[in-house]
Structures are given as structure tokens and as C-alpha cells.
Amino acid sequence: MHLDWNAADREAEVQRLLGLGATRLWDVQEKVGQEDMEWTALADSEGNEFCGIRSNPPSDRHLATVVLDSDDLKRVGRFWEIALERELEQLEPDTYYWLPSDPPLTFVKVPEPKITKNRVHIDWHAPDPEVEVAHLIALGATRLWDVTNENFEWTTMADVEGNEFCVVQAESS
DSSP: OEEEEEESSHHHHHHHHHHTTOEEEEEEEEEETTEEEEEEEEEOTTOOEEEEEEOSSOOSOEEEEEEEEESSHHHHHHHHHHHHTOOOEEEETTTEEEEOSSSOEEEEEOSSOOOSOOSSOEEEEESSHHHHHHHHHHTTOEEEEEEEETTEEEEEEEOTTOOEEEEEEOOOO
16 A cells, blocks of 8 residues: 655656655556556655656645555455445556545555555544444454554454555544
């Protein structure tokens, strides 16, 4: 799991991030669906990977998407589609799927399995965390552990491919 960072001028943003201590890993140019895409894979000072992409249309820098590397795109995409009650879009058959949400989720086919704990994860706010945890388990998620930290509680879970996420109490308004 990693973040895609969007900027109007990708190379200028990459240079800015390198100046802040990021490391350039590689550059990619390929067609995704009908769109020609370019991105730069970077790592922050702790080695966490993220990508810098060019926004289209150009806009200020912002989080573009959370990317989940996947072995079975349809399975993990379908889990999040039902969980988030959004419609999964296929961008490239058996390669890329997109789930509109805030932030959007992108599912990308990768050859290697997930082998370690994610350094980036999603926090899921729910009005009734126990009801939501039960719902997510029924969809195929696994309850990993529960944490109580002073006045804050959460449940760490894993989706159908082992990507960790937390269910937390939504703030009351």
C-alpha cells in the first residue's frame, strides 16, 4: 500500500521532495486505460514508497489516491467496493481497478505477495465500530487485534489480501 502524490509539474515536485530528503527510485511511462501516464517512485526518509504523478488537469499538489498492490484485483476490489458502497471501475483489464472514494483507492496487479505489515494504512471511522467490524468480517476481513489507548479505541483488521486497516469510533458532531 502506498500513496500517489499529485502535482501540476511532476518533475518540479519531485525535485522539491528530493530536497526534503526523499530518494528517487525509478521513473515510469505507460498507458493506463486510454491515458498516457508518467510517475516517479520515491521513498521518504524511512524508506516508505510513494509516487509523484502529474495531475490532469493541472492543479495544486494533493493526495491523488491510496494504492493497494494486489494479487487478485477483483477479489480485493470487490471487498472494498461492498465495504465502501461504491462502484468499482476497471481501468485496465487484470491490471488496474479504481474505486471512487475520499481518497480514491486504486488496485494494481503486482507479481509479488504481501510479506510484511503495511507502513501506511487506512483508518475507517464508524458510528458503531463493533457493528462495522462484524459487517467487515462478514465480507471476508479478519480481526487482528483491539487497542485501547487512554480515551481512544480501535480495531486493527486485514482485508481479504492481508492489507491492514483500522476501524475507529467516528467523532460525534
